[in-house]
Amino acid sequence: MSPKLPIYLDHAATTPCDPRVVEAMLPYFTEKFGNPGSRNHSFGWEAEAGVDAARVQAARLIGANEKEIVFTSGATESNNLAIKGAAYMYERAPAGSGRSRGHIITNAIEHKAVLDPCKRLQREGFEVTFLPPGADGVITAEAVRAALREDTILVSIMWANNEIGTISEIPQIGALCHEKGVILHSDGTQWVGKMPTNVARDNVDLLSWSGHKIYGPKGIGALYVRRHKPRVRLNALADGGGQERGFRPGTLNVTGIVGLGKACEIAAAEMDRDAERLLRLRRKLEHAITSRLEVTKVNGHAEKRLPHISNISFGFVEGESLMMAIKEIACSSGSACTSASLEPSYVLKTLGVGDELAHSSLRLSLGRWTTEAQVEYAIENIVAAVEKLRRLSPLYDMHKEGIDLSKVEWAHH
Numbered sequence: 001m002s003p004k005l006p007i008y009l010d011h012a013a014t015t016p017c018d019p020r021v022v023e024a025m026l027p028y029f030t031e032k033f034g035n036p037g038s039r040n041h042s043f044g045w046e047a048e049a050g051v052d053a054a055r056v057q058a059a060r061l062i063g064a065n066e067k068e069i070v071f072t073s074g075a076t077e078s079n080n081l082a083i084k085g086a087a088y089m090y091e092r093a094p095a096g097s098g099r100s101r102g103h104i105i106t107n108a109i110e111h112k113a114v115l116d117p118c119k120r121l122q123r124e125g126f127e128v129t130f131l132p133p134g135a136d137g138v139i140t141a142e143a144v145r146a147a148l149r150e151d152t153i154l155v156s157i158m159w160a161n162n163e164i165g166t167i168s169e170i171p172q173i174g175a176l177c178h179e180k181g182v183i184l185h186s187d188g189t190q191w192v193g194k195m196p197t198n199v200a201r202d203n204v205d206l207l208s209w210s211g212h213k214i215y216g217p218k219g220i221g222a223l224y225v226r227r228h229k230p231r232v233r234l235n236a237l238a239d240g241g242g243q244e245r246g247f248r249p250g251t252l253n254v255t256g257i258v259g260l261g262k263a264c265e266i267a268a269a270e271m272d273r274d275a276e277r278l279l280r281l282r283r284k285l286e287h288a289i290t291s292r293l294e295v296t297k298v299n300g301h302a303e304k305r306l307p308h309i310s311n312i313s314f315g316f317v318e319g320e321s322l323m324m325a326i327k328e329i330a331c332s333s334g335s336a337c338t339s340a341s342l343e344p345s346y347v348l349k350t351l352g353v354g355d356e357l358a359h360s361s362l363r364l365s366l367g368r369w370t371t372e373a374q375v376e377y378a379i380e381n382i383v384a385a386v387e388k389l390r391r392l393s394p395l396y397d398m399h400k401e402g403i404d405l406s407k408v409e410w411a412h413h
């Protein structure tokens with residue numbers, strides 16, 4: 001049976017809300033609408049109870065204590081609070097002193113929500129090392145070890161990459177950071193809720209994640225802030241009513257928090273089953289595409305990759321034409337996030353994928369309700385589109401005739 005169109009294969013961008021999450025949230029819009037900060041009546045207590053329960057659900061998902069969870073508006077805010085909050089708190093020299101304020105290590109294929117706060121700190125007098133990942137996209141503990149300095153105050157490495165799904169060596173990086181007394185922040189937006197996470201075992205001090213990537217609502221996120229060994233302190237980025245232990249003042253987004261909590265509870269219970277099923281589907285997708293189409297390449301490490309994200313480059317097709325030809329499949333192209341821009345993805349470029357190939361790359365990301373029939377439809381549709389486009393490509397003809405295109409001297413007019 002052919003699936004209903006269009007098909008959503010862009011779960012790394014956002015996920016639909018799980019109906020169980022929506023159901024849990026609903027009473028908090030109307031009946032239990034109190035402000036958790038209202039300490040002297042039952043409306044406030046009821047809302048506070050909802051927030052408290054969600055804090056436990058969120059903490060359990062990552063093996064933390066509920067006192068270590070700060071609710072934010074999403075992973076962007078969590079990352080900003082973690083990185084700038086730690087940098088300002090632990091700076092080695094005051095701004096304007098002419099001396100380095102401290103050294104920070106991150107890597108070149110982080111999401112902009114990490115890169116941009118780091119660049120801002122660089123402008124403000126911190127020194128930042130942007131580590132290049134290996135060609136397979138993996139960020140290793142060895143690379144971090146080589147970059148550590150006496151004045152390093154913070155390491156921020158994403159747990160899994162949003163474009164290619166590659167997984168960093170976080171537990172080993174964390175062990176190294178703890179050995180050297182350096183704080184480790186990880187952007188866990190694509191990882192948490194998909195793969196087993198335990199901040200104690202994995203040696204993470206600050207961990208960001210977001211509701212809308214784990215079948216929860218948009219505009220809500222969390223930051224884990226370690227309270228023991230070491231006790232991490234942060235400079236708050238906003239001033240106000242002192243909520244969230246002063247880390248993030250402002251009336252709590254109770255409905256969002258309740259939704260995030262429920263999404264965390266469901267993820268904890270179902271992630272193993274989901275991951276196993278999605279890995280099977282992703283392997284089927286990649287195997288079919290790469291075995292039926294020559295000159296295609298799956299980007300990132302073969303094994304150290306999230307089960308549900310696949311990034312594939314197609315030689316001899318033009319990226320925009322490919323996207324047009326597979327309109328019924330909602331996925332991301334290898335162009336920058338803002339698909340209006342035609343900049344090839346900086347992640348693929350950093351991995352050494354050429355501009356042309358980066359443009360003709362697709363990120364297909366599967367999710368909780370992706371079916372076998374949808375994956376089969378995607379395979380047939382993508383294979384047919386690439387074959388058709390290649391039939392129109394003179395370069396592909398030359399390639400088939402055995403001409404080495406890298407040696408061709410092109411005429412420039």
Ligand code: PMP
Binds near residue numbers: 113160190
């Ligand atoms: N980090 C990563 C790795 C992401 O994939 C995203 C979402 N694209 C973000 C941060 C930003 O998350 P949010 O939308 O919750 O601010």
